[in-house]
Amino acid sequence: MCLAIPGKIVEIDPAQAHLGTVEVAGVRRKVDLGLIQEESPAAGDWVLIHVGFAMTKISERDALEQMRLLSMLGEAEQAMEEVRGYSLLDPAPPH
């Protein structure tokens, strides 16, 4: 839970800019980009994801290293299970 997962933003939700589709090792899920709004996230950026929220932008090189680190720690499986588990679909609009 404490080690962050690297992913690449492939799309920002056109209706809700705080949601983005992120790809992690081929798996695509929606994550919340609300905590990196000041870094102006855009498609193509690499981010570190923690419990479904992007925490910071990182370089592509560091993203690949982080993935490698997770596999060396034996946590890559667990990280992918986490990513696959993110169930954030398009939420109901605020009322």
Next chain:
Amino acid sequence: MKYVDEFRDPELISKAAEEIRRLADPGRHYRIMEVCGGHTHAIYRFGLKDILPANIDLIHGPGCPVCVLPMGRIDDGLSVARDPSVIFTAFGDMMRVPGAHGSPLEHKARGTDVRIVYSPADALQLARKNPGRHVMFFAIGFETTAPSTALTLIRARSEGLTNFSVFCNHVTIVPAIRAILDSPDMRLDAFIGPGHVSTVIGCRPYEWIARSEGKPVVTSGFEPLDLLQSIVMLLRQLRAGEARVENQYKRVVPWEGNRAALKAMAEVFELRPYFEWRGLGFISQSALKLRDQYAEWDAERRFPIPGARITDPKAAQCGEVLKGVLKPAQCKLFGNECTPEHPIGALMVSTEGSCAAHYQYEHRKNLVSVA
């Protein structure tokens, strides 16, 4: 140096190890605490102990959120889920942690609606999909997870979604470091500062450790080279008689932290006057609770909570191990009564707990070499 071959830069690793040997005064014994559980796991996995000279001791700190949660909080959280309209949600790490009446997973087996979520946002999503039920999120973690819980609550409030609440167990790392430094049986020379917690809080909150306690702090990444470089930086300071906060993990940790994350936390949370830490006792201003504006989403205010206080089994020495006074294998239960398959204390449950890490990488190794 058994793992060196698989390291990314074996040559740089050897150089850093060489530099550590050069800087370490052979007449001195160094005690360096790595605060973060992720670092503890990495240190064991990479066998860094075997790379370091014998007079450098790495002491495992309190930075494993599952490990420091007192057992009574688990029972309190689960008591809410006795109401059949409630769905109890928590991260997978929590599921096997024993409360006095069993772990969340055991409650699930007995029919309680307990579900694993991977994000607080998923718990909120579950509430959106189940308007007839109440979804409670059992929140744990340091400043790495607290901003995500905060933002989730901000979203719940702005949507007016009231069938959702948070049972908040978020803790803050700095008061725990203070408690350890104040503890009379503890002598430490320097700190390896947390990596991902620091992406949120930055480096400033550690400055008092250098200034008033005279101990160097280096926030560090998680790769073997990161950790060795951080130890080099700490030894350089110790050798020069200096105490500063330095940032080895600049590629991820901004000195000022993440402003948006700090803002979300400040909007939703305030400090509790005190909070109990497993093994460390009550520490003042060391945990977060929801502000009054969020009372409607606060499980502790919405539901009657028994306030269970359960002492750990007598022979368990989780507290001493958490403070770094004892090594995991020095606990009387280690490897006999307490194993990852049958954990007695939480330090044996999470992969970031020092007992589980020691068991997985050191104890098994010894068993194999004996066999």
